Amino acid sequence: MTEMRSAVERVAHSIHRRGLTHGRTGNLAVREGDRILVTPTGVSLADVSSADLSVLDAEGRHLEGPPPTKEAFLHVAVLRARPSAHAVVHTHSVHAAALSCLADLDQVEPLPPLTAYYGMRVAPLEVVPYFAPGDQAATGAVQRAATRSHALLLRNHGPVIAGVDLDAALDAVEELEHTAHIFFLTSGMRTAPLTTQHLAALQPQPRQEPTS
Template identity: 45%
Template sequence: MSEETKARDGIARWAKSMFDRGLTNGSSGNISVRLSDGRLLVTPTGSSMGFIDPGRISLIDTSGQLVSGDAPTKEIPLHSAFYETRHGAGAVVHLHSCHSVVLSVLPETDPDNVIPPITAYSVMKLGRVKLLPYFMPGDPAMGDAVRGLLGKRSAVLLANHGPVVCGKDLDAAVYAMEELEEAAKLTLLCRGLSPTLLTQAQVSDLAERFDVSW
């Protein structure tokens, strides 16, 4: 099986899995994978992640032109910004998952550190998550905002919109996205309960061991 075929099948499989588990709905959410030659495979615009046809996934060349497949998601600038600034990024996942969106609109959410260190796994898989301002969906300014982070964050939360994460490959990006949504749920459940968080020393040890920004 070729690299491209494997990536197409992986995108369709993971997209359906996340759709079936209620992590995205309707035609929301998008996924991209960067191939070893720099081309991108991207879920098409207006498509439901529960019914992605691998053969119709958009193939984008290194100059940003559509080579084959349906028209790509309008969030291409957002995806491209991660690939341009995060060394080793091989996949990007963007969802409108419920708990993460709720966290993005609450005034008490820390914009520089959306997810408090409740568990080791959120630190290990996400590092410090940045809340970015609201942008109209598809606005290229979202990409500019990600570039402004200078590659220091692998996960961001778009206000009134949803989370975006990148990973070294598709599996890693999906696992990180799942962790972000679960951590957002835990954060909301702990609100007002004075939870015992990981100490700064514990967080620093994790950040060093797993090479994440904190």
């Protein structure tokens, strides 16, 4: 698990350095076997240390290390819903958080697919109703949304995104933030989002068996 611990520290520091979080907000988790490593409570991502991470079991019970982030249940719920995912990143990045606060937010397509990389790394984006930070009553809503998409937007809060590893989850978080920024920059202007056909063409194609 040493390699996983180093990855958590590296990505946590990268998230803070890229300005995707502020203060002591944001948290991340990585799964290895039946254990989940999560960032501890009350620690800025800039100061996360590989030696001081919380260890949970698959049900979210605290096994060792410092007390986990109060939002650890979000990570556990997403990982439970998505067996192929091994990492989750949650930030309060400015433009994605601003998007989550819009009164007229489209619940079906909260962010139009303005770029190909958004289509490849994020879409579809699922909206989760508002719950107070740390309110474990959100568990069911988060888990249900995560069965439909690896990318969630918590109302009046921010994104929670899963990936096959921490780097993939971080790429998706950054792509969501970038596209949300473009969305606000083009507000009031006519845009040309990608079509359903464009999005379909971006998805990995099934491997073709060679013909004899």
